[in-house]
Amino acid sequence: MKIGKRTLIVTLLLTIFLVNMAAPASAYSYSGYKWNANYVVPKIDSSVPSSWTTAIKAGATAWNNAGAAFTFKWITSAADNRIYCTSAGDTYLGLAVPTHGGGYNIGYKTYFNTDYPWSTASGGESGKYDVQSVATHEFGHWLTLWDLYDSIDSEKTMYQWTASNEIKKRTLHSDDIAGIKHIYP
Numbered sequence: 001m002k003i004g005k006r007t008l009i010v011t012l013l014l015t016i017f018l019v020n021m022a023a024p025a026s027a028y029s030y031s032g033y034k035w036n037a038n039y040v041v042p043k044i045d046s047s048v049p050s051s052w053t054t055a056i057k058a059g060a061t062a063w064n065n066a067g068a069a070f071t072f073k074w075i076t077s078a079a080d081n082r083i084y085c086t087s088a089g090d091t092y093l094g095l096a097v098p099t100h101g102g103g104y105n106i107g108y109k110t111y112f113n114t115d116y117p118w119s120t121a122s123g124g125e126s127g128k129y130d131v132q133s134v135a136t137h138e139f140g141h142w143l144t145l146w147d148l149y150d151s152i153d154s155e156k157t158m159y160q161w162t163a164s165n166e167i168k169k170r171t172l173h174s175d176d177i178a179g180i181k182h183i184y185p
């Protein structure tokens with residue numbers, strides 16, 4: 001397995017639906033879909049180590065605290081919006097996969113690739129990828145902010161690339177916040 005200096009956090013998306021909210025520059029990118037509700041109920045699959053729970057929930061909390069009219073609710077539900085761990089080889093680090101119906105999000109799944117080394121250390125860990133940082137990014141997709149590609153966006157949670165021992169995506173950039181407030185005012 002090869003681990004690059006910069007590792008892609010991939011989103012499966014239909015580019016035809018991509019809407020760039022580009023004023024000014026590429027402040028954020030919105031897929032054009034949203035939930036037909038002001039909350040979503042995620043579940044952490046049994047494939048995810050229980051030691052990751054706090055870090056993953058902290059990723060959702062960052063968005064809950066952004067001041068938008070949307071909340072990740074950790075309640076028991078029949079909904080199947082789930083976070084998994086899986087072995088995916090030298091492909092992606094984290095993956096968010098939406099399901100759409102009736103013009104809305106109707107489901108989301110996120111996968112952490114266990115072929116990369118992960119850490120839940122509070123200050124990050126050399127040579128390992130930060131669960132909370134990647135979870136925050138992936139939950140941004142659930143919202144449904146899209147990846148940002150330009151180097152000018154490198155300090156934002158929704159920047160497409162990450163690196164080992166990088167924890168800055170845990171903290172939302174003002175443009176990440178502007179994005180969720182635009183979608184869920």
Ligand SMILES: [Zn+2]
Nearest residue numbers: 009010011147
């Ligand atoms: Zn992404």
